Amino acid sequence: MKDRLNKALQREEFFLHFQPQVDILTNRVNGMEALLRWRHPTDGLIPPGEFIPVAEETGLIIPIGEWVLRTACKQNKAWQLAGYAPVTMAVNVSPIQFHQHNFIEIVLDALRDSELDSAYLELEITEGVAMEHVDQVIYKLQALRDIGVQISIDDFGTGFSSLTYLKQFPIHTLKVAREFVRDIPGDPDGAAIVQAIIAMANSLRLKVIAEGVETEEQLSFLQHIGCAEIQGYIFSRPMPEGEIKKMLTPSPA
Numbered sequence: 282m283k284d285r286l287n288k289a290l291q292r293e294e295f296f297l298h299f300q301p302q303v304d305i306l307t308n309r310v311n312g313m314e315a316l317l318r319w320r321h322p323t324d325g326l327i328p329p330g331e332f333i334p335v336a337e338e339t340g341l342i343i344p345i346g347e348w349v350l351r352t353a354c355k356q357n358k359a360w361q362l363a364g365y366a367p368v369t370m371a372v373n374v375s376p377i378q379f380h381q382h383n384f385i386e387i388v389l390d391a392l393r394d395s396e397l398d399s400a401y402l403e404l405e406i407t408e409g410v411a412m413e414h415v416d417q418v419i420y421k422l423q424a425l426r427d428i429g430v431q432i433s434i435d436d437f438g439t440g441f442s443s444l445t446y447l448k449q450f451p452i453h454t455l456k457v458a459r460e461f462v463r464d465i466p467g468d469p470d471g472a473a474i475v476q477a478i479i480a481m482a483n484s485l486r487l488k489v490i491a492e493g494v495e496t497e498e499q500l501s502f503l504q505h506i507g508c509a510e511i512q513g514y515i516f517s518r519p520m521p522e523g524e525i526k527k528m529l530t531p532s533p534a
């Protein structure tokens with residue numbers, strides 16, 4: 282796996298799928314999440330859950346993650362140039378990438394080279410980022426905020442999180458983990474957790490996105506409890522650029 286991953290970047294075997302982040306009330310696409318895909322020439326499509334852990338263990342996530350960031354920024358700019366109403370591009374960042382000493386420069390380079398306005402880039406970090414070097418994490422998050430990039434906490438509630446971070450970290454969005462969304466509305470405990478996260482996000486004036494929404498029942502429950510945005514199969518699976526751009530709003534101008 283390690284050797285094959287090593288060659289995958291040079292052989293251009295990686296590509297991106299995109300999944301819409303949708304306003305529940307208007308059905309408007311506000312954002313897209315870039316999701317990495319790997320097609321090995323003989324083994325076919327390998328799911329990220331299999332190769333990303335290997336990429337993290339081997340450090341290959343650093344060049345791979347930089348490729349994702351650059352490619353996603355360029356794609357978002359291309360949609361804007363094609364006349365679609367601007368959306369936020371959400372890019373997953375592994376803790377190893379985030380902790381690189383030159384991570385801020387890498388983000389700045391990707392923005393500069395793509396000419397994408399920083400307001401249209403959102404970095405998804407996980408609670409795992411904050412497991413060590415909390416002072417440096419805060420410093421980097423503040424630098425990103427100053428650049429104008431948005432930050433979201435992915436899979437919120439599944440990691441070792443401390444609510445202190447919500448006060449200390451300059452973040453914009455909480456993504457309610459699919460693990461919790463899966464249980465609503467049937468399971469009372471699951472429903473209570475989702476409801477509490479959404480209430481907390483709303484009163485902290487954080488944006489909230491529920492991940493992995495698949496059914497009408499989940500959707501109407503989320504709407505009922507004040508969730509503004511969703512991402513999930515009910516609206517769209519992650520898809521290639523050619524398919525997904527049909528979901529963008531043509532610019533009124």
Ligand code: C2E
Nearest residue numbers: 316317329330349373374375493494495512513514515519
């Ligand atoms: P994630 O960032 O939490 O992404 C959401 C995952 O949930 C995606 O899986 C997506 O396809 C899936 N999903 C979305 N809606 C639904 C739904 O309604 N039902 C179900 N069952 N699943 C849904 P995917 O694409 O397999 O990615 C898995 C994970 O791999 C991601 O979870 C993320 O942690 C990681 N990943 C993907 N791309 C990248 C990347 O470029 N860099 C890094 N560091 N990690 C990535």
Ligand code: MG
Nearest residue numbers: 314373405435
């Ligand atoms: Mg994500």
Ligand code: MG
Nearest residue numbers: 399400428429
């Ligand atoms: Mg900006």
Ligand code: MG
Nearest residue numbers: 435436456492
């Ligand atoms: Mg997630």
